[in-house]
Structures are given as structure tokens and as C-alpha cells.
Amino acid sequence: xxxxxxxxxxxPGRQDDxxxxxxxxxxxxxxxxxxxxxxxxxxxxxxxxxxxxTISDKDLVVFVxxxxxxxxxxxxxxxxxxxxxxxxxxxxxxxxxxxxxHDLFNTQPACYLLHIKGYEWEFMGGLTDxxxxxxxxxxxxxxxxxxxxxxLISSFVPTELCEN
Amino acid sequence: xPKKITIEPVTxxxxxxxxxxxxxxxxxIAQSRLHIVEFRGFERFVQGRPYWEAPVLxxxxxxxxxxxxxxxxxxxxxxxxGAGTGDGLTPTGDKMRxxxxxxxxxxxxxxxxxxxxxxxxxxxxxxDPAVRNIIGVIKKFPDLAVQGVMMRKFGQEIIxxxxxxxxxxxxxxxxxxxxxxxxxxxxxxxxxxxxxxxDKMISWSQDALAFLKGYHKENKDFIDNFAVxxxxxxxxxxxxxxxxxxxxxxxxxxxxxxxxxxxxxxxxYLDYIGEEVKNWSYMKFPYLTEYGREDGWYRVGPLARMxxxxxIPSPLAQKEFEEFKAYTHGKPNHMTMHYHWARLIxxxxxxxxxxxxxxxxxxxxxxLVTKGTKRSEGVGLIEAPRGTLFHHYxxxxxxxxxxxxxxxxxxxxxxxxxTAVNLTAKQYMTGQKKITEGMxxxxxxxxxxxxxxxxxxxxxxxQMPLEVVLVNSKNAIIDRMKR
Numbered sequence: 001x002x003x004x005x006x007x008x009x010x011x012p013g014r015q016d017d018x019x020x021x022x023x024x025x026x027x028x029x030x031x032x033x034x035x036x037x038x039x040x041x042x043x044x045x046x047x048x049x050x051x052x053x054t055i056s057d058k059d060l061v062v063f064v065x066x067x068x069x070x071x072x073x074x075x076x077x078x079x080x081x082x083x084x085x086x087x088x089x090x091x092x093x094x095x096x097x098x099x100x101x102h103d104l105f106n107t108q109p110a111c112y113l114l115h116i117k118g119y120e121w122e123f124m125g126g127l128t129d130x131x132x133x134x135x136x137x138x139x140x141x142x143x144x145x146x147x148x149x150x151x152l153i154s155s156f157v158p159t160e161l162c163e164n
Numbered sequence: 165x166p167k168k169i170t171i172e173p174v175t176x177x178x179x180x181x182x183x184x185x186x187x188x189x190x191x192x193i194a195q196s197r198l199h200i201v202e203f204r205g206f207e208r209f210v211q212g213r214p215y216w217e218a219p220v221l222x223x224x225x226x227x228x229x230x231x232x233x234x235x236x237x238x239x240x241x242x243x244x245x246g247a248g249t250g251d252g253l254t255p256t257g258d259k260m261r262x263x264x265x266x267x268x269x270x271x272x273x274x275x276x277x278x279x280x281x282x283x284x285x286x287x288x289x290x291x292d293p294a295v296r297n298i299i300g301v302i303k304k305f306p307d308l309a310v311q312g313v314m315m316r317k318f319g320q321e322i323i324x325x326x327x328x329x330x331x332x333x334x335x336x337x338x339x340x341x342x343x344x345x346x347x348x349x350x351x352x353x354x355x356x357x358x359x360x361x362x363d364k365m366i367s368w369s370q371d372a373l374a375f376l377k378g379y380h381k382e383n384k385d386f387i388d389n390f391a392v393x394x395x396x397x398x399x400x401x402x403x404x405x406x407x408x409x410x411x412x413x414x415x416x417x418x419x420x421x422x423x424x425x426x427x428x429x430x431x432x433y434l435d436y437i438g439e440e441v442k443n444w445s446y447m448k449f450p451y452l453t454e455y456g457r458e459d460g461w462y463r464v465g466p467l468a469r470m471x472x473x474x475x476i477p478s479p480l481a482q483k484e485f486e487e488f489k490a491y492t493h494g495k496p497n498h499m500t501m502h503y504h505w506a507r508l509i510x511x512x513x514x515x516x517x518x519x520x521x522x523x524x525x526x527x528x529x530x531x532l533v534t535k536g537t538k539r540s541e542g543v544g545l546i547e548a549p550r551g552t553l554f555h556h557y558x559x560x561x562x563x564x565x566x567x568x569x570x571x572x573x574x575x576x577x578x579x580x581x582x583t584a585v586n587l588t589a590k591q592y593m594t595g596q597k598k599i600t601e602g603m604x605x606x607x608x609x610x611x612x613x614x615x616x617x618x619x620x621x622x623x624x625x626x627q628m629p630l631e632v633v634l635v636n637s638k639n640a641i642i643d644r645m646k647r
Contacts, residue, residue: 012331013223021331044330045230049279049298050317103302104310123209 002059002149004039005109006142010066011045016118016131019066023116026139031146039146047092052100058109060153062142063094066118066131074138076145078156079111110156114138183585183607191595196586198578198611207568215241215559218568220332222555228617231268231323231333232548232573235261236555238336239411239544244559246536247339249431250411250544256530257340262410263521264326264335265546266514269409270365271319272549273466273511276615277372278312281504285379289386289609290602308375311368314359315511321360322518325349340533345522353522362519366480369512373484376508391500391584391591391610394419395461396452397468398576400547401427405474407485407513409547415472416452416462421496425452430545433554439571449578450571461579464551465614466506471496478520481513500584503613548573550615574616584610 006027012018024043031039042054047063055061063079081102082095094113102108116134118127127135145152186194210221219237223230238261243249253261279298286305287296294300302309320330325345327333335341353362380387398416402408414433416425425436439448440457451460462468476485488509491497497506521527541558551573558567574581588610592603 013221042330045228048316048320049275049313050320053313053317099299100302100313103299104306104313 001038004060005058006062007042008064015120015124019116020064023064051097056105061109061111064114067115073134075115079113108158110153185589193589196589198585210565210568236544236546236553240542240555240557241338243542245338247534254531255526260341265410266517267319267322270514271316273507274315289606339535345527366515369515373508387501391587394498395463397471398462399469399472401473406477407473431543463580464576467503470506478516484509500613577614
């Protein structure tokens with residue numbers, strides 16, 4: 001059975017920056033209710049180097065993050081290894097984590113990034129109404145994908161692994 | 165024509181900063197400054213909130229050191245709920261918080277050394293930036309890189325087990341802690357499969373120290389002479405003078421090691437410490453009031469802690485401490501790059517302390533919380549990874565917070581970081597007509613030694629490029645470099 005990890009990151013004390021964390025909370029509840037066994041969840045303020053070890057034994061990883069970019073509500077994209085090294089440990093990107101995983105453990109799960117558009121980022125808890133709508137949309141999308149993860153796994157094109 | 169060189173933001177520093185270097189017509193460094201845009205609105209934001217929310221609310225400050233803020237806030241609220249001024253908790257409450265704190269120190273120091281500092285040491289300050297990073301370390305020293313990742317993971321798991329969860333942990337509550345350690349958690353930390361057990365963490369901590377000492381031997385000139393300047397040093401110490409990262413009295417020593425703050429109760433910190441405001445930085449400049457604004461500044465953090473304490477109460481770290489002290493013949497150590505040596509000794513100390521605590525039955529049983537007569541004000545101090553962290557709160561009769569004052573570790577190191585930047589700029593840039601990438605990195609190396617944490621804005625704001633801007637005396641940009 002495929003091992004799946006859903007990893008939300010952000011700061012729920014900064015309004016819509018908590019979209020990734022809220023997503024994990026909601027999806028985990030659904031997975032439990034559905035009795036799905038092979039899905040693990042994680043949630044943190046930001047990605048960091050140890051996450052390379054966390055993803056190394058998974059078949060499919062979906063990072064979930066709030067987005068300030070001009071995107072259409074939600075977007076799910078494959079994560080390419082990032083050649084750009086993160087200079088600050090407070091802003092490790094999913095691509096950087098994938099590269100670390102590849103270089104450290106010589107493995108590469110199928111990795112995707114689910115970006116959910118956010119709107120407000122002040123020192124407050126709770127999501128804005130528009131962010132809540134986007135959260136619902138993203139949940140529907142991932143529920144469908146989790147029921148049939150092979151599609152995401154097989155369509156992912158990994159970087160060539162090292163020979164050693 | 166006089167030039168102003170701006171490095172913005174500083175890379176591999178937690179948060180954002182900007183360095184401005186003024187060069188006169190002769191190519192001499194006229195002035196260098198580290199500007200930090202610190203968001204002070206948080207202290208107003210908490211006003212009106214119920215006091216018991218503070219240990220969770222303060223974690224909104226930063227996703228890098230939330231545990232330090234969580235514990236400092238909880239310590240201040242211990243005073244408010246009448247649970248004493250740091251030594252009144254139940255054994256379980258005290259020890260669980262300490263385990264959480266040592267896990268935080270361990271993982272934070274590990275991240276700093278392996279991820280941010282080791283590239284400078286392994287590839288040189290002026291090494292090719294395309295290689296001088298953690299990916300370069302992985303390629304050339306894969307074992308070292310894996311150690312860094314797994315040590316950091318171990319520390320994070322300790323935090324999760326004690327704080328309850330990674331996000332907005334609720335472990336520390338006013339007057340104590342809200343959970344015990346389970347048998348399963350204890351077993352996994354003590355006897356987990358290789359390498360995820362405490363004995364391996366101790367062993368790897370020793371390896372990291374051996375690595376640094378070996379590097380030091382080969383690079384004495386750089387490590388001993390880079391950005392050296394005399395200063396006072398301040399930290400908490402245990403009442404008997406031992407290093408204590410969680411609780412103690414406030415001690416400061418001058419550049420010669422003479423005590424200038426005599427183990428005082430930190431509840432009275434306002435009697436001893438003032439904060440100056442300068443028009444070119446949002447970050448304040450703390451100083452010991454008895455010695456004034458010009459002479460009362462001090463350093464905090466790992467190097468300061470080595471200089472203030474009399475001994476380290478764990479055997480392996482104590483042995484390393486003796487070697488560290490012997491290097492300067494027992495006198496205070498003012499060598500900026502020795503922050504890294506001190507930091508690695510603390511990693512070992514925390515690993516030893518975690519092992520002791522994991523074997524302590526008090527973590528798995530006993531009362532969690534204690535309370536007494538409520539007070540309207542409380543101060544909580546902790547030795548955070550980057551140095552002494554102050555939290556001070558007052559409440560009204562409705563249990564609402566009416567005042568909050570935070571002096572974060574990085575603020576305490578404001579003048580020292582500026583001094584280090586100025587010295588480095590003079591050493592590397594005087595007489596230079598072109599600023600190389602290596603010269604820029606040298607300035608950053610000086611700042612990075614202090615491991616500053618500039619409270620993060622939301623991570624969703626994106627990546628941090630390095631931008632170098634040259635501005636002339638008329639404030640016109642004459643050159644710009646970005647990587």
C-alpha cells in the first residue's frame with residue numbers, strides 16, 4: 001500500500017497563513033472517518049531540514065501552503081527539486097526539502113504542492129471568509145486524489161537518482 | 165565620492181536585516197550599521213487578552229523560536245498565578261519544561277551550526293557561493309549533513325512530546341505543565357533505533373565538537389582574530405554559579421571577568437537594565453543602567469554564558485568547558501567566532517541533560533500544576549538559544565493583560581552585532597574599490613555568529629534574495645548586486 005504524507009505549513013496565528021494547518025486538521029478528520037489507513041499528517045510553522053528525513057520513506061507527499069501569489073483560488077503542482085539553496089532556515093521551500101531528501105537519502109517520493117490562496121496576514125487567529133471558501137475547494141480536490149493516489153504517483157517525473 | 169554599500173537582506177540569518185557600509189573618498193570605512201526592522205506591535209496586540217493565553221499567543225511572534233517565547237511567557241505567568249518566581253513549580257512541571265527547553269536549544273543550535281555555519285567553515289568565507297551552502301556540505305561531507313538533519317529531528321521530537329504539538333504548543337501553562345511524558349515516548353528517546361536515541365545524540369555532539377576543534381587547530385588565525393572586541397557579558401546563572409539555561413539569577417561580568425551585575429533577582433530587571441532608542445534602527449539598544457548608555461552594553465548567548473558561569477553541571481560538557489576556559493587562561497573570551505565553539509558545548513550539555521531527565525521518574529508521574537496567591541505582575545526570563553530573553557506582563561482585576569514588555573535575545577546583542585560588522589568591514593573592505601562576494605559574506609559571517617532571529621513575517625511572503633546596493637553621498641544608487 002502506498003505511503004502518503006499530507007504536510008501543511010504556516011502560522012495559524014497569522015490569519016490566512018494558517019491555511020495549510022487548517023487543511024491538515026480537516027483532512028485528517030475526514031480520513032479517520034473514512035477509515036483510510038495509509039495517510040499520515042504533519043503540520044508545522046515552516047518546512048525545515050529534518051523534513052527531508054520525514055518524506056524519505058513516503059511514496060506520495062503533498063505539501064499544503066497558503067499563497068500570496070496571484071493564483072486562481074487553489075493550485076496543485078508537482079514539486080521540482082530546487083537548485084536554489086535556501087539561505088535562511090526560516091523559508092525552506094518544498095523544492096529545497098525534496099532536493100535535500102534526494103541528496104541525503106538518495107530517494108525521491110512523488111511530491112506535490114497544494115497552494116491555497118490567502119488574503120490577510122495579521123497577528124490574528126482564524127481564516128478570512130474568502131480563504132475558507134478556498135479551503136473547502138482544496139479539500140474536495142485532495143479527497144478525490146487520495147481515493148486514487150496512483151494517478152498522482154505515476155504522473156510524477158522524478159529527477160534521476162544518484163547511482164551510489 | 166563617498167559611497168554607501170547596502171547588503172539587504174542578510175542571508176542565512178533568521179529573518180531580515182540590512183547592512184549599510186559607508187565608505188569615504190579615500191576608501192576607508194567611515195561607518196557600518198546593521199539595521200533591523202523589528203515589529204514592536206506585538207506588545208500592544210496582546211493587551212486586553214486573558215493572561216493565560218499569553219504562552220500560546222507569543223508563539224505568533226516567530227516560527228523559529230516559539231518554544232523560547234512559550235516558556236518565557238509561562239514563567240512570567242507563574243509569578244502572576246502565585247507559583248513562585250521560577251523555583252516554585254512541582255518537580256514534574258519544572259522537569260518537563262526543562263526537557264522541552266533543552267530539546268529546543270539542542271535543535272536550534274544544531275540547525276545553526278550544521279545548516280548555516282558549517283558551509284563557511286568547510287568552504288571558506290570567500291568560497292564559491294555556488295558550493296558554500298548545505299547542498300555543498302552534503303556532497304562533500306555527507307555524514308556530517310545527515311547528522312545535522314537527524315539531530316535536529318531528535319530535538320523536534322522532544323519538543324513535540326513535551327509541548328504537545330509542533331504548532332502553538334500548549335505544554336507550559338501558568339503554574340506548570342499540562343502533560344506527563346509517556347512510557348512509550350521515554351523508551352523511544354532512550355532506546356530508539358539507531359540513530360534516533362539519546363546516546364547517539366551525545367556521541368554526535370562530541371563528534372561535532374571534535375570537528376570544530378580540529379578546524380580551529382588548522383585555522384587559528386581566522387577563528388581567533390575575526391571580529392574580536394572586548395565587551396561585558398550577561399546571562400542567567402544558577403544561584404551556585406552553574407550554567408542554567410532555564411532559570412537562575414542575572415549575572416554580568418565586564419571584559420576582565422569582574423562581576424558587574426551581582427546575581428540579582430530578574431523580577432527587578434528594570435532596576436538594572438535600560439533600553440535606548442536610536443533614530444536609525446527600529447531595534448532598541450539595551451544597557452546596564454549603572455554603567456550608562458555608552459559603556460553599559462553587553463553580549464548575550466552561548467559565548468556570554470561561557471563567560472558568566474563558573475561551571476557546567478554535566479560531566480562531558482564540563483570537561484569541554486574547562487578546555488574552553490583554559491584557552492583564554494580563565495579570562496572572558498571575546499572572540500566572535502568562538503560563539504560556535506560555545507554553541508557546540510551547549511549542544512553537548514543539552515544532550516546530557518536530556519538523558520538525565522529522560523531517566524527521571526518525575527516526568528511520568530506527579531502533580532503537574534501549582535498555584536498560590538495571584539499577583540498583578542510577573543517577569544519571566546530564560547536563556548534562549550540566542551541569549552537572554554525577557555518577558556514582562558501585568559494584568560488587571562479582570563485577568564486581562566494590560567502591559568507586555570519583551571526584550572528578545574537579538575535585541576540584547578544589538579550593539580555587539582553592530583560592532584562586529586564595523587570591525588569586519590574595516591578588515592575586509594578598507595581600501596577596496598570593488599566589493600567582492602567574499603567580502604560581503606565576511607560581514608554576514610560576523611552577524612551570523614550571533615545567530616540573530618529577526619522575528620519573521622509570514623513565511624508566505626517568499627524567498628529572501630541577497631541584494632547589494634551601492635549608494636553615493638547623494639543617496640543615488642550607483643551599483644546593485646543580487647544573488
